[in-house]
Amino acid sequence: MFKINDNYLKLPGSYLFSTIAKKVEAYSEANPGKAGNIIRLGIGDVTLPLSKAIIERLHSAVDEMSKKETFKGYAPELGYEFLRTAISVNDYKNRGCSIEEDEIFISDGAKSDSGNIGDIFAQDNKIAVCDPVYPVYVDTNAMAGRTGVYNPATEKWSDVIYMPCTKENNFCPEIPAETPDIIYLCFPNNPTGTTITKEQLQVWVDYALKSGAVIIYDAAYEAYISTPGVPHSIYECEGAKACAIELRSFSKNAGFTGTRLGFTVIPKELECGGVTLHSLWARRHGTKFNGAPYIIQAAGAAVYTEEGRRQTGEQIAYYMNNAKIIREGLEAAGYEIYGGTDAPYIWLKTPDNMTSWEFFDYLLENLNIVGTPGSGFGPSGEGYFRLTAFGSLENTKKAMERIKAGDANI
Numbered sequence: 296m297f298k299i300n301d302n303y304l305k306l307p308g309s310y311l312f313s314t315i316a317k318k319v320e321a322y323s324e325a326n327p328g329k330a331g332n333i334i335r336l337g338i339g340d341v342t343l344p345l346s347k348a349i350i351e352r353l354h355s356a357v358d359e360m361s362k363k364e365t366f367k368g369y370a371p372e373l374g375y376e377f378l379r380t381a382i383s384v385n386d387y388k389n390r391g392c393s394i395e396e397d398e399i400f401i402s403d404g405a406k407s408d409s410g411n412i413g414d415i416f417a418q419d420n421k422i423a424v425c426d427p428v429y430p431v432y433v434d435t436n437a438m439a440g441r442t443g444v445y446n447p448a449t450e451k452w453s454d455v456i457y458m459p460c461t462k463e464n465n466f467c468p469e470i471p472a473e474t475p476d477i478i479y480l481c482f483p484n485n486p487t488g489t490t491i492t493k494e495q496l497q498v499w500v501d502y503a504l505k506s507g508a509v510i511i512y513d514a515a516y517e518a519y520i521s522t523p524g525v526p527h528s529i530y531e532c533e534g535a536k537a538c539a540i541e542l543r544s545f546s547k548n549a550g551f552t553g554t555r556l557g558f559t560v561i562p563k564e565l566e567c568g569g570v571t572l573h574s575l576w577a578r579r580h581g582t583k584f585n586g587a588p589y590i591i592q593a594a595g596a597a598v599y600t601e602e603g604r605r606q607t608g609e610q611i612a613y614y615m616n617n618a619k620i621i622r623e624g625l626e627a628a629g630y631e632i633y634g635g636t637d638a639p640y641i642w643l644k645t646p647d648n649m650t651s652w653e654f655f656d657y658l659l660e661n662l663n664i665v666g667t668p669g670s671g672f673g674p675s676g677e678g679y680f681r682l683t684a685f686g687s688l689e690n691t692k693k694a695m696e697r698i699k700a701g702d703a704n705i
Contacts, residue, residue: 370585381598401556403556413435476509485640500539515546518547536562545557635684650670682694
């Protein structure tokens with residue numbers, strides 16, 4: 296008789312954002328007159344349409360698919376060279392990082408890669424994660440049988456090393472007492488919206504090199520960095536090519552949440568026992584993935600054109616203006632806030648000793664605003680709440696008016 300992967304049965308409840316969606320749906324059904332007034336500042340989904348340069352290239356690529364001379368079938372295993380070259384030059388070499396085209400693997404998004412990257416690591420690797428943390432890192436390792444047993448009382452897995460990120464350490468993880476094999480870092484950080492300096496990141500690179508660990512570095516929000524001294528890539532740090540894998544996404548810098556495009560960088564210098572991780576990921580990639588569509592990769596390359604960079608830059612500025620409005624609105628209402636300067640997320644302390652989910656219910660039921668409970672990102676997120684700047688300008692302003700007024704007023 297066949298057997299299931301019973302690691303899935305160890306997972307607590309459903310995925311965080313699925314839980315939120317179900318709660319919002321239940322509220323809407325119970326309050327149909329208010330359903331249309333709900334402002335969603337929870338999930339980090341963009342709201343602006345794709346820029347003109349991207350759309351024009353997407354359309355022309357679709358036209359190419361209608362002609363025998365320019366039709367494209369399966370994509371090359373690593374992705375089309377025109378896109379990998381654009382990424383290598385613009386995202387890395389122009390920043391002093393010597394990442395070559397064949398060290399870049401095109402995919403359908405950083406979420407997929409952050410979950411799939413575990414395929415090339417042994418099951419008995421010990422992982423370390425920031426706390427709070429993007430749930431995908433932990434959940435996918437749990438599915439792979441790498442996290443041990445979940446304790447509902449502590450909301451922790453027995454075989455996971457948690458690195459608390461609190462206001463006491465400025466939401467910057469500290470080197471753990473126990474030595475991990477795989478270290479997950481995300482900066483600008485999701486969910487706290489905070490960043491670290493190049494010097495702070497170098498400490499982690501030096502530690503990984505010394506301890507024989509690998510860093511999986513999620514840089515999905517690097518386009519939102521404006522503060523000098525904050526690294527856009529881990530490869531700005533000396534020695535990082537020998538210890539780090541970097542994940543990137545087109546979702547937040549160019550609005551590809553609905554079209555799906557991302558990439559993973561694995562330098563050929565990164566080895567384990569004489570085996571390159573690049574070769575393992577290439578084998579996995581070629582076996583389990585048939586490539587992002589040509590039309591999407593063509594649109595992705597348009598991001599790096601002069602017009603594409605200008606237009607996506609304007610969109611990023613739009614969202615960061617929303618972040619400024621949220622920061623100023625929450626501060627005026629007396630909230631303790633973090634993030635929102637180099638990232639599109641604002642991390643706030645819940646008022647009146649409310650739990651994260653109590654504050655979620657308060658905002659939904661009284662102000663018709665949806666956010667994300669901090670406890671959903673880990674035990675150190677309890678008592679905190681995340682708001683996203685990816686809404687429309689109109690809804691962002693309206694949400695802050697409701698919060699400052701303290702009642703629904705709708």
